[in-house]
Amino acid sequence: MKKLLFIAVLVAGAFSANAQKETKFGIKAGVDFASAKTTVLGTTVTSSETGFFVGGFVTLGISEKFAIQPEVLYVAISDANSFQVPVLAKYTFAEKFSALVGPSFNYYSDFDEDKFKVNVDLGATYDITENIDVNAKYSLGFGDVAVSGIFVGAGYRF
DSSP states (O other): OHHHHHHHHHHHHHHHTTOOSOEEEEEEEEEEEEEEEEEETTEEEEEEEEEEEEEEEEEEESSSSEEEEEEEEEEEOTTOOEEEEEEEEEEEOSSSEEEEEEEEEEEETTOSSOOEEEEEEEEEEEESSSSEEEEEEEEEOOSSEEEEEEEEEEEEEO
16 A cells, blocks of 8 residues: 555656646545456456445646546445556546546455556546536456446545
């Protein structure tokens, strides 16, 4: 967990030095519809569960339409609780709509092995007000034990 926190701080520090536009901090929470796929000796087993996520983010403005948005999230799913650090590129393509894409560095506290995984996240946000948004993303997992999920939530920017 210390490594993930260090990575998040490092990424935030590196980009904040280059930010030309606004930097905003915020919190987010929501529901996660997860599926875990395990492949052992050629046999694949899939299970699905619903959980929740909560965490914080910082939006580092690079230009008027582009930003980097690192997040630190706690994701609670009964068999795969994790800490996730997505580092997302955020592109605003309409007045209140933005697209998100980037890697997510995940640490699974409930796994006996393969605790560290990297996913690819793809999503969108809609700004209800200047401070409140709704967001959705899909996180795609890889490997013999892959945890993927759909995250639907809301965020508040300070």
